[in-house]
Amino acid sequence: MSQKPRPDNATALVTGASKGIGAAVAIALAADGWNVGVGYRSDKEGAEKTVKAIAVEGDVADANGVADELISKLEQEFGPVLALVNNAGITADSLAIQMDDDEWDRVINTNLTAAFRMTRRAMRPMLKARFGRVINVASVVGPRANAGQANYAAAKAGLIGMTKTVAAEVAKRGVTVNAVAPGFIATEMTEDLPDSILDVVPAKRVGTPEEVAAAVRFLASDDAGYVTGSTLFVDGGMSA
């Protein structure tokens, strides 16, 4: 019994898509024939430049119905949201002993809780369509340690845990839920890191947003219909 193919009017929502990995993902999905909605919080111009698509404003960390607002808007403009890429993420680094509650809460809210709320809302059209793709952008940090990022590691490890359980809950409806775990990728988030980080990367280079986007594109494709609950590391061998 093979899986149902992607419906024609299927729409993808990529959160945090003004720049970096999110922007590359939006472009890759558009190239693959998805209608794409790009969510942004602060950089409207960046989001609009990303791809010829609709840019929807909203801070994913806002508990007041932002998930419903973003997805409903896309449904009206394009069609049912059948792919969700939870990419929006922030850092607020500090050693645990010095990390205040606000730094902890902000990172958990944006990187984990928001992804849960978006996923919960997106399940409605996906279950109805008997087709769906949720891709959570996790990190090598979480599965492995990174001093100064207790909040980020907790959120990203949490995303991987959530990925597995939600995948098991909805698998029989043709909805897959996977994670990608990027290593060091050349984006604004990593531009201040010293070259010595490459000591722990067997490939001896940083990755590109496009390399992460290619993994997301695969997981969103019809070809990946039997891949669910997994985490695809895009890290130059860092986790090997």
Place this chain on the structure above:
Amino acid sequence: MPETVTPEAVETTVRDALVQFGPEAEDIKLESTFEELDVDSLDLAELSQIIEDEYGVKLKGEDVGKIKTVGDAVDLVVQRAG
């Protein structure tokens, strides 16, 4: 949203939904348990979404956990909508 929610209308909605999840229409009776019909928790969650869209009645996980038969589901929706 219909102005009056009759047990008959709700029963039709529930039956139409359940058929999509696998059971044969003739096997679905008010006294049938979801277990007998092989209707699982995801099916019931989806049934709840259909009920919410149709009647504006929001059923939570704990509500759904208590209902065992097709008749229980119909009664709960009628009661909440009333």
